[in-house]
Amino acid sequence: MYRPKSTLEQWRILQAVIDCGGYAQAASALNKSQSSLNHAVSKLQAMLDVQLLEVVGRKAVLTDAGEVLLRRSRDLTQTVASLEQLAVNINQDWEPEITLAVDLAFPRDILYKALVPFLPNSRASRLRIIDTVLTGTSDAIVDKTADLVISLNVPKGFLGEPLTNIAFVLVCSPKHELASTPHAISPDTLSQHLQLVIADTSPTPEETQGWLKSENRWTLSQFDSAIDLLLQNIGFCWLPVHKVEDLLTTKRLQRLTIEGSEFKQSSSFLVVTQPESKGPGVRLLEKLILQQRQIDLPCYENL
Incomplete structure (x- = not known):
């Protein structure tokens, strides 16, 4: 059986160094020492025998190989996060918090009609509603920073249910x-x-x-x-x-x-960012929002 040389923690540290703009900033964000982060990345490069970072001036930047591996590592860590969240949803009756991102152009009266029946059935689950616009709405889907997203655009690789024009x-x-x-x-x-x-x-x-x-x-x-x-x-x-x-x-x-x-004219869609691991709260809110859709759907019963 294959035994991985690298660890998830090493990849998370590499991601933090790039996302935060350097070792010092990443150390502060992760509450770790800068030397421990340097050691983790150096060890990762040595084990893989691939240079991931190079120092330009005072800043560590990705090599071409580093860019490819970092991008794939994000898929890996996101998959693990989704797996762990799925375990949480299986182990509990309800999600402690649900995040809904809504494009600013979407009519709020449609949304509010869904939220009224959601409240008495939400089992005190916290609901966080984020206003987004254009690329920011797509980011919420691609980066999966929200459980549900009402968007005017459905990014490649995702599916959306039409809501209204x-x-x-x-x-x-x-x-x-x-x-x-x-x-x-x-x-x-x-x-x-x-x-x-x-x-x-x-x-x-x-x-x-x-x-x-x-x-x-x-x-x-x-x-x-x-x-x-x-x-x-x-x-x-x-x-x-x-x-x-x-x-x-x-x-x-x-x-x-x-x-x-x-x-x-634009069409709006409801996107579930992680359909394979959505909990009961997300399923309920999805259902209530779709009940308020104001668009004629084609009928394929006779085809």
Whole structure:
């Protein structure tokens, strides 16, 4: 039988050195001495006969081989963490805490209708709800930092149940210069004005979604902050229809039309990040959220 040369602890230490930005920071995060971390990584390299790190200036950086092995080691440690969590779920009646990540654009009234019946049946399990945006929502799925994620995008390798469609419209104040344009606005004209954008919650955002052509941008963390600025005749912004419907009806905000674009629409999905080890609390919350979905599903009964 094969006996591993390395240990999970050694791989976790290597991960910490990279994630924390060095041995000193990793030692503080792990509450270990810096010398013990140096020894663990050196021993790991010696046993594998592969150089994982090299010192550049005062910082230890990964070699090409180190990058490959570190990436695979994350899969290994995540699998062990999932296995241990599964054992906990099997050994207890209910999860002590459930984390739900929700994309900021998702209509909260749908979510709240699921949370009302969840409360009396949650057996005092703590529920942590995290607001996420764009890449930050995908990170919560890929990194499995949440048990359930409501996302506008399902990353490769995961499955999601459709919940509802979310329409986005371009809006500004009726007093804004753009509001007086009698025809569809060209993207070039739009790019000359201040755009309000909602910040991506990922530490490494990927600006691959949305119209971001305007160089003059203010970045905000919430849709409500953007709406407040719009009402002060500051900028334009893409916003979910459900957030501004009343303001459009009362003409406190005005919808704009861009050449070739009336509106944007995205689908939202519920993703269980670790379906093989979900506990009873996650299963219940998943069921209650899916009961509130507002989308017509195809019927395959007669196929």
